[in-house]
Structure formats: C-alpha cells, structure tokens
Amino acid sequence: MAELLKKDQMKPGAIVEGGTMAKLNTGVWRTYVPMTDLEKCTNCLMCWIFCPDSAIKVSGGERHETDLQYCKGCGICAAECPVDAIEMKLESDVPPDDKKG
Amino acid sequence: MAERMALTGNDSVAYALKQINPDVVAAYPITPQTEMMHKFAAYVADGEVVTEFVPVESEHSAMSAVVGASLAGARACTATSSQGLALMWEILYITASYRCPVVMPVVNRALSGPINIHCDHSDTMGARDAGWIHLYSENCQEAYDNTIQAVRIAEHPDVRLPVMVCLDGFILSHTLEALETNDDEAVRNFIGEYEVADSLLNVEQARTFGAFSLQNYYFEFKKQQADAMERAPVVVEQIGREYGELSGRHYGLLDAYRCEDAELVLVGLGSTMGTVKQAADDLREAEGIKCGVLKVRCFRPLPGEQIRQAVKGAAIVGVMDRAVSFGLGGPLFHEVRSACYGETVGMLNFIYGLGGRDLSLTDAKDTFRALLQAADSGEPEPTVRYIGLRE
Amino acid sequence: MATTSLKQLSDMPELLSGGHAACPGCAGPIVIRQILLAAQQDDVYVVSSIATGCMEVSTTVYPNSAWRVPLVHNAFENSAATISGAEAAYRSLKRQGKIDKKVAFFAWGGDGGTYDIGLQSLSGALERGHNFTYVCYDNEAYMNTGIQRSGATPKGAFTTTAPAGKVSPGKGQTKKDLTAIVAAHGIPYVAQASPHRPRDLMKKVQKAVATEGPAFLNVLSPCPRGWRHPPEQTIEIAKLACETCVWQLFEIEDGKTTVNYKPKERKPVRDWLESQGRFRHLFAPRNEHLIEEIQADVDRKWERLLALEAMDKAQAD
Numbered sequence A: 001m002a003e004l005l006k007k008d009q010m011k012p013g014a015i016v017e018g019g020t021m022a023k024l025n026t027g028v029w030r031t032y033v034p035m036t037d038l039e040k041c042t043n044c045l046m047c048w049i050f051c052p053d054s055a056i057k058v059s060g061g062e063r064h065e066t067d068l069q070y071c072k073g074c075g076i077c078a079a080e081c082p083v084d085a086i087e088m089k090l091e092s093d094v095p096p097d098d099k100k101g
Numbered sequence B: 001m002a003e004r005m006a007l008t009g010n011d012s013v014a015y016a017l018k019q020i021n022p023d024v025v026a027a028y029p030i031t032p033q034t035e036m037m038h039k040f041a042a043y044v045a046d047g048e049v050v051t052e053f054v055p056v057e058s059e060h061s062a063m064s065a066v067v068g069a070s071l072a073g074a075r076a077c078t079a080t081s082s083q084g085l086a087l088m089w090e091i092l093y094i095t096a097s098y099r100c101p102v103v104m105p106v107v108n109r110a111l112s113g114p115i116n117i118h119c120d121h122s123d124t125m126g127a128r129d130a131g132w133i134h135l136y137s138e139n140c141q142e143a144y145d146n147t148i149q150a151v152r153i154a155e156h157p158d159v160r161l162p163v164m165v166c167l168d169g170f171i172l173s174h175t176l177e178a179l180e181t182n183d184d185e186a187v188r189n190f191i192g193e194y195e196v197a198d199s200l201l202n203v204e205q206a207r208t209f210g211a212f213s214l215q216n217y218y219f220e221f222k223k224q225q226a227d228a229m230e231r232a233p234v235v236v237e238q239i240g241r242e243y244g245e246l247s248g249r250h251y252g253l254l255d256a257y258r259c260e261d262a263e264l265v266l267v268g269l270g271s272t273m274g275t276v277k278q279a280a281d282d283l284r285e286a287e288g289i290k291c292g293v294l295k296v297r298c299f300r301p302l303p304g305e306q307i308r309q310a311v312k313g314a315a316i317v318g319v320m321d322r323a324v325s326f327g328l329g330g331p332l333f334h335e336v337r338s339a340c341y342g343e344t345v346g347m348l349n350f351i352y353g354l355g356g357r358d359l360s361l362t363d364a365k366d367t368f369r370a371l372l373q374a375a376d377s378g379e380p381e382p383t384v385r386y387i388g389l390r391e
Numbered sequence C: 001m002a003t004t005s006l007k008q009l010s011d012m013p014e015l016l017s018g019g020h021a022a023c024p025g026c027a028g029p030i031v032i033r034q035i036l037l038a039a040q041q042d043d044v045y046v047v048s049s050i051a052t053g054c055m056e057v058s059t060t061v062y063p064n065s066a067w068r069v070p071l072v073h074n075a076f077e078n079s080a081a082t083i084s085g086a087e088a089a090y091r092s093l094k095r096q097g098k099i100d101k102k103v104a105f106f107a108w109g110g111d112g113g114t115y116d117i118g119l120q121s122l123s124g125a126l127e128r129g130h131n132f133t134y135v136c137y138d139n140e141a142y143m144n145t146g147i148q149r150s151g152a153t154p155k156g157a158f159t160t161t162a163p164a165g166k167v168s169p170g171k172g173q174t175k176k177d178l179t180a181i182v183a184a185h186g187i188p189y190v191a192q193a194s195p196h197r198p199r200d201l202m203k204k205v206q207k208a209v210a211t212e213g214p215a216f217l218n219v220l221s222p223c224p225r226g227w228r229h230p231p232e233q234t235i236e237i238a239k240l241a242c243e244t245c246v247w248q249l250f251e252i253e254d255g256k257t258t259v260n261y262k263p264k265e266r267k268p269v270r271d272w273l274e275s276q277g278r279f280r281h282l283f284a285p286r287n288e289h290l291i292e293e294i295q296a297d298v299d300r301k302w303e304r305l306l307a308l309e310a311m312d313k314a315q316a317d
C-alpha cells in the first residue's frame, strides 16, 4: 500500500496525472488466466481491441504477451480469438513460470 | 478616463463585466437578473468583448458550463437570482471544491414558494456553506466595484475560490444611480491576465480534474478549502486597498458607520444599510441617540473578530436579516452573536423585508428605538422580532 | 488520414491505461478504448468530460486516473453542459490566439446520465451547436448504484427497482428511443454502434470528429453484472443484440439514415433474451406472452428503420 499523500501534497481540485492507474495491479482479481499460444496466433488483433483492461500488448501489427498486471481474467480474448489460440486456465492450476500469457 | 454615468444596478454590473472581458459567460434568464445579461449580450453582439457567450438551457447548465470553461483555462462568469441559484446548488459546491475562480453576480430575490420576484436574501443565504466568497453591495456603485474586485479576489493564488457579488433585486438592479466608472485600461491592468497551472486544454499534459475521492482523501480537500477561506480576508482587504488607490473608493470587510461612540448598532447587509445609515444620522441629529451601523460587506468568509471589535462597545446590537432560517431565526444574527461570544453586549434579531417588503426610513428609525427600549428596560425579549409584518 | 486499421492502431499509444477498477468483462472500457484510439490521431487531441457513473468511478480514483487524455468529471447530469463550457473556452481562446491545437471534445455518459438525468443538458448542448461528440455507453440500467431501472432499460428486464416478482414481470415499459430524440435535434451526425464491430464504431467516431457541430454516438455496452451473463460473453452478447435487431447499427448523416448492418437472417429475440439472466423470468409460462410482445416491438422498429432508410434514399435519388 502506497503511503497516503499529505494535505499539502495534494493539488487542490482533485487534479491528478493522467494514466497513473497503470501502476496499479488488477491482476490479483483473476480466477482464470488466459494462456496464449503465440505459434497459433495469426495476429488478427481482435483479442487486443476487445480487451477491457488494456492487457494485451501489441505493436507493429503483432500480438505479444498478455500483461498479467492488468488482466482480470474475463475471458473475452479467449472467447473471441478466431483460431482458438487462447485458453482460459484456472489460475491455481498454472505454475507461476508458465503464466507468461 | 474615469467617467460618471447613470446606470442601474444591472447595467453597472454588465458594464463591469464588459471591462473585465471574460473569455466565457454562460447564463440563463431569470428576473431580476435578466437585464444584466441583455446588456452583456449586446456587448457581445457589438464585438466589444472577446467573450464566448453560452446561452444555456438552465442555470444548472450555466454553472456546469462555467466549471468546464474555467478548468479549460478561461476566465468565466455567470449571473443569476433566486430559483436560478437554487437550481445551481449542486454545482456551486463543485465549483468551489474544484477551485474555479468564477465570478457570479447574484441579484437577490426571494425563493419560492409561493413564487415572488422581489428582494430578499434567502437565495444567497442558503448558499452560505457552498464554499463561495460572498460580497454584498449597498448600492450600484458598490455592485460595480465589487464585481471588478471579485475577479482579483477569486483568482488570487492564496484564495482561488469563486465569488458571489450580491446586489438587491429591483432595489438596486432596476434603480438608476449616478456612479463613477473606471477607465477600461485601468480595469484591465487591475485584474491582469488569467493564469492557470493546469488546464483541460493543456492537451499534452492529460490531467484528470475532479477524481473520485474517498474516505482517504476527501477530508483533506475540504480542509484545503477551509484554509483558502481563512487566507481570504487579508486578500479581500488588500485588494480593497489597491482598488481604493485606483478609484478613490476604498473597501474593507466591513463598513462601520458612526460606530466608534455608538450605543445602539444595527448590523446588516445590502441596500437596506443605506436607509439605516440615514436613520442613524437623523436620530443622532434630532434626538441625540447615539446610533451606529455596521454593514457586513464580506459575509463569507465572515470577519467575526472584526465584527466583535466593532460592536463590543455598544450597549445593544440589532442584527437585521432579510432571510429566515426556519426554526433558528436570522442566519446573520446567529453568526454575529456567536462572533461576539463572551461580550456582554445585548443582541436582538430583526427579520425584515421578505419577498421585497419595503423597509422605510421610519421602519429603520423604529428599529433603533426598539433597540433603545430593550436596552433601557433591560429586557431584550423576544430576541427575534419581525419588522413591517401584519400580525 | 485517420485510420481504423488494427495493424496501424497497434503502434498508437493506449489512451486508457490498465489498472482501472471496472468489473471483469465490462464493455465500458472496451468502448472507451476503441473510441479514444480512433479519435486521437494525426494532430487531433481529445478533451473529455464524463458523467458520474460506472466508468467515472472505476477509471478515476484519487490520486490516480486511467485516462491519458484530459478529462473532467463534474456531476451526474451535466457532462454535455460541462464540455460545452470547455468548448466555448476553446473557441474564445483560439480567437484570441492563445491556443492553436486541434481539439476533439467528447462528453461521456452512461444511460442514466444520458437518457434520464442528463437529457436536458444534452439537449441544450446539441441545440446550441457546440462542436463536440457525445458518447452514451448504454448498459441499460443504473449499474453503478446497483442495477436500478432507467429509461434505457428494455421491457421485461429485471432490475432492482423493477424486479420480477410474483405479480410483476420486471420493467413494464419499453426502452426510450434516445437516438431518435437526439436525431430530432437536427444535428449533423447521429449513430448507433456496438463494440463487437470495432471498425464500424471507429469509422463513426472519425466521422463524428470530422463533423462541424454536435455529433452523437449511442453505443451498446453489455454489463455482465447487471445483465447476468458470463463476462467472456460480452462481445457475443453485443453481437447477438445486432443479429436479433434488438440493437441496430445505423447512422444519420445530415438527416439521412443509413443502416450499417442488416442480418441476412434475423435471429429471434428469444435467443437474445435467453442469453441473459435478467430476462430469465420471461420464460415462465405466465410471462411467455411478453416474449411475443417484445418480438413484435423489435420487428416494428426494425421495419420502420428500414423504411426510413428507403425513404431517405428515394428522396436523394
């Protein structure tokens, strides 16, 4: 837990820096974890455009790994992947090292 | 060049707004504020101001738009009365807590119901805890002067709070008065450029304004507002002095009239204080009664200590309220009495003028006499009295 | 040139960060992401106001925010009025030479903040002709406060203030046609969209941004919690809404209606109702007649939309 700001450190008017939620971890909400087979992936990017949590990393038209700091395990990506490259697995069934997404 | 002009209260404020030349004005019509915005819209139509005028569909949207404009780095104003102010209620608090230095002339009018269009202070009194600075005007000259000073007060870095400039509906808004206006350039220099550190239009910065603040932060924001209010009196006085240098008309938090040796003091707000001053003069002259008048110009923040100092030498003090807090009495009375806590001076509350009921010079004199009688008899009961009411 | 190519968009900055607190599978952030990606391109910057609601409370929690574009939250019913003030400020400051950036103004609101409490503020801002885009993310109830009925809740749906009980089959009234109300303002651009068709949605966003004057987008936003469907179904449910014509994809450009998606074979509304727990009680024998009523209502509206399109087309020819 980050330390709370003191009164005089707070900008009046509840003004905050944009995008700072990026430092938060919503991955802990997850029950299921999306496991992506990047070999199978055709880079259609549908999972990325449908992810509510900005958790799928992309660049240059390519899908990279899933950012598990944000992924809440909703399963939309797995449901929408046209080639079934993503599988939702019970978080507790996956060894930590395999959760690269 | 400073100029002498014959203007109504509404026109005098519209003229001040023209000289302030805000970036945005959003307003909705309501009696008796309407003519102020007619006049201002005409300035816009004639290209005499740079203002973007937003003729909104309600006062709620007027205040909302002004918040949006202010956070976008604009100097923004609106104006209203009565029900309009009531409809803005929700956003008044937000304007103050977002620290938007908005200036809003309020032409005081009774709140419904039943509906009434004439003056009392029930509208602005109800907004006294919204976090705005409240300046009351005795006459059209003061309404004009207060509007210009309000910009500086609101935007002062130690303050950054919205300011209401209150002027009595019809009594001032629709009454022609000869007054002194400042030169355009003098006003421009006096108010200076509007500077903001964070703006919605600072697009590369991408700030979020008004983030959801929970138990862990909301309290600190409220204390910041309280702190700003605490810093405001010094700023109001300093700007009043600077304005005095510019115009020859000096302003403080209070206007104590013949209070030094007064045995009877009437405390109040707005245009009535002109009548009460006249009554004090007449009674001193004709009957040798030592009357004084304490006009509260700055009602928020309330200059409690100064009020105490000004009245503590009197035998008895009457506080005049043009509003009622049902189940309590007059709001100003209760505040003045608590400011004087520990003093032995007697205190009465006179409620008058609701819904525009006229307060005549005779009524004002009778009020002083009632004070005198209470002091002499040593029986200041009842505490809350009504003037000009048919029982 | 503004693009809707996912390949090209994949190199653009993500304007809504992760780490926000929306429920898993919520369509709201999907809608916001797609719209921001489409809108902030080339030299155009997005400036937004947002109404109180799910998206506001979940994406801005002091001292953090998920938004990488300027955003203001004022209150519940005044997202449109607030942005109209910011837009007025922009026009004034631009005229004075104090700002030169190109700005696309957006006001966001849920259905509660748009169909109901914010309708007046929206109507006023549209009528005044401010240059902005209003986006309603329509999740068909007051989800943030606990799934209460709104003017956008469809007939027969279970909500906490119109629950299905022994004598009541859920909400008794039909959904307000907000898009038609907005179109009646005669503004230059009005559209309905859905997150399951990102390119259609993003094209509409870009049209809205290019429009001089007010534009309005009504975007269906399935809510797993309030609609009672599994979170992974969000996109499928949005798709089903369009396949059954419960939600229609169309746009009205300068008064001319174009339907953007016509299912080859319309699926029965029953499929849509079956997909969500909020309609479950409709399948009880005593409520079955309502399903026919709902189907009839959907049919009538769909035929009317097609007729409108044909009429506009005939007029143009």
Ligand code: SF4
Residues within 6 Å of the ligand: A034, A047, A050, A051, A052, A053, A054, A055, A056, A066, A070, A071, A072, A073, A074, A075, A076, A077, A078, C025
């Ligand atoms: S499971 Fe949901 S949150 Fe996680 S990556 Fe897939 S779509 Fe995004």
Ligand code: SF4
Residues within 6 Å of the ligand: A036, A040, A041, A042, A043, A044, A045, A046, A047, A048, A063, A077, A080, A081, A082, A083, A084, A085, A086
């Ligand atoms: S949806 Fe499937 S195929 Fe498409 S980018 Fe994602 S993982 Fe790859």
